[in-house]
Amino acid sequence: MTPEQSKLAYELITNPPAGSKLADAKDWGVDLTLLYANLKRTPSERARSFASMVHSYNGLRDAARESPPSQ
Amino acid sequence: MKELPEIFKILYDASLEFVVIGGAAMHLQGSAYVTKDVDFCYSRTPENMRRLATSLAPYHPKLRGAPADLPFTFDARAIAQGLNFTLTTDLGDLDFLGEVTGLGSYKEVKASADTQIIDGIPVLVLSLSGLIKTKKAAGRAKDLYVLPELEGLELLKRKTGVE
Numbered sequence: 001m002t003p004e005q006s007k008l009a010y011e012l013i014t015n016p017p018a019g020s021k022l023a024d025a026k027d028w029g030v031d032l033t034l035l036y037a038n039l040k041r042t043p044s045e046r047a048r049s050f051a052s053m054v055h056s057y058n059g060l061r062d063a064a065r066e067s068p069p070s071q
Numbered sequence: 072m073k074e075l076p077e078i079f080k081i082l083y084d085a086s087l088e089f090v091v092i093g094g095a096a097m098h099l100q101g102s103a104y105v106t107k108d109v110d111f112c113y114s115r116t117p118e119n120m121r122r123l124a125t126s127l128a129p130y131h132p133k134l135r136g137a138p139a140d141l142p143f144t145f146d147a148r149a150i151a152q153g154l155n156f157t158l159t160t161d162l163g164d165l166d167f168l169g170e171v172t173g174l175g176s177y178k179e180v181k182a183s184a185d186t187q188i189i190d191g192i193p194v195l196v197l198s199l200s201g202l203i204k205t206k207k208a209a210g211r212a213k214d215l216y217v218l219p220e221l222e223g224l225e226l227l228k229r230k231t232g233v234e
Contacts (some may be wrong), residue, residue: 005231012227025223034103035224036089043187043196046077047098050109053098054072054163070090 001040009036072163076190078109081162083192087128088114090184092171092205096197099187101224101233104217108157108164111217112197114177115169120150123167130161162218173208174201190204199225 001009013032016022026032038046074094082089091099096105113123124146132145133189135157143149145158154169174180183201186193197205201219228234 001231001233004234009231009233012230021190021219021222021226023163025219028219030212030220030223031103032223032227035101035220035227038098038103041100041229043234044076044189046101047079047189050075050095050098050167051163052109052193054103057105058072061107 005042009039073161075109076192076198078165079189079192079194081130082126083162083217085122087126087146088116088177089162089167089179090118090179090180090195090197092168092197093166096202097221099189099196100199100202101187101228102217102220104220108166110166110168112171112177112180113167113169115151117147117151117156119148122146124150127158127160127162127165132156132158132160132165133163136157143186170195171205181209192226199228 003022012022013036016026016032041049079091088156090096091109091144092112092199093108093110094104095109097104098106112162113119125163127145130203132140146157153221156167158165158167161187170176171180174183180197181195183204184195185198187196188194201222206218224229
């Protein structure tokens with residue numbers, strides 16, 4: 001991502017155009033800063049971050065199974 | 072789970088024809104969506120099915136969730152007799168689909184894919200428009216839930232020109 005692209009992307013996520021799909025996503029509850037952070041990575045960096053994301057997901061799932069909510 | 076670039080290299084070195092789809096494709100396209108497996112669409116030519124079986128054989132593929140005593144060998148014959156496979160392997164949970172809802176078979180999925188260079192290897196990744204199309208066609212709650220993010224992300228990438 002070039003500095004110009006970064007600036008434009010940041011403007012768009014902080015002030016999504018009214019009625020746009022980006023504004024819809026924000027209203028839906030999507031954290032647009034996470035999209036911005038991921039887009040700043042190269043495809044290779046995104047690929048390498050995937051496994052740690054899966055490990056985190058599995059860790060949370062296993063922890064939830066071992067510690068069910070109390071009644 | 073092995074790192075994605077390592078998995079891609081194994082499949083690439085086997086000359087496998089595949090497209091990354093599903094949650095992994097979403098992540099590679101910039102989404103913050105969290106998933107636990109890696110989905111691929113594969114070409115169902117006899118040669119490609121042989122390549123798929125050979126490339127995964129060293130990683131002990133098993134049908135995910137199947138009884139341990141169920142006899143199953145992930146070979147070209149088994150692949151030809153099936154279509155979609157959800158596998159547990161030494162590389163992680165990998166799903167190989169012969170067809171993708173809303174798009175079709177490998178040929179159509181490939182036509183909706185972008186090429187991303189990942190650690191020097193060209194990898195076909197389903198485009199955001201392709202992901203949106205298949206999520207709409209699948210129509211399950213979990214598919215529709217991610218639509219606003221995908222559509223917002225598509226707009227963000229289009230406006231900024233970011234890959």
